[in-house]
Amino acid sequence: MPEGHSVHRLAKQFGSVFAGEQLAVSSPQGRFAAGAALLDGGTLLSALAHGKQMFLRFDGDRVLRVHLGLYGAWSFGGDATFRGASSIGAPRRVGESEQPTGDAGASTYAGPPEPVGAVRVRLVSPHGWADLRGPTACEVITAAEEQAARARLGPDPLQPDSDATVFVSKVTSSITPVGVQLMNQAVIAGIGNIYRAEVLFLQGINPWRPGKQLRDDEAGGIWADTVRLMKDGVREGRIITTTPEARNGRPKRSAPNYVYKRTGEPCRRCGTPILTAEMAARNVYWCPQCQAD
DNA sequence: CGGTTATGTATAG
């Protein structure tokens, strides 16, 4: 998926283009017909991202909980109030940016297009539309259930009131490798496979090191760098972790990351070939020199 | 056109 930064961009977008609007909700694909009927005609009050989950709060104690999973994505279109709205979700290539959607920001908006492909949910306001494809989770819950779902998540580096000490104490109290813990959404909410690899490289920490062997300041460094990287991700709409110097003058898209998906290629800092291994069913990447342990 | 791949998670065993 789409790591946490994408979900925060989505929540912002829903808040700016749909909040306060009455929405027609449907499920062109049919798999969400019952849930769509519950929401149809409701007014969107607010949108919130916590980690990789998004909560769209409607009036009448109705909340649409969406988790994009590995392949989910939203696309948008509409009149001038939708200017800048992009398709946000699972990119298909490393470093890919969000794609402008068909008629987002059109000066003459004539309503939503015929649904293309498997559209699980379609939201339509007087000003535009949003289509959701391929989510892992998509359900209508209550505000109380939203609170319960959020209580199962760890602190989100992108929420200003998140408590870094909660993350630090969790990660340092378990012998589980730090690279496994960073993918555990109950430890820190929003990190995915790219941020895991990149933040551990930047902090010079081997993914296999047990959490208990991290000093508090090392865990705090992981948190602080994750906040920085994910804020950059929200701003850019892509995960760019390399500095211009590390890219050696090359464009961001050709060298966006230090280690992610660079198996066998030379480390951008020391030239040592990047290693990869399976860790908790996902590929982890690291530089054996810069992240000796 | 079929096989592969993906920034994720839940569940079974």
Next chain:
DNA sequence: TATACCTAACCGC
């Protein structure tokens, strides 16, 4: 640890 979920782009034939 393995598999299911179930979408779309990409690649090789």
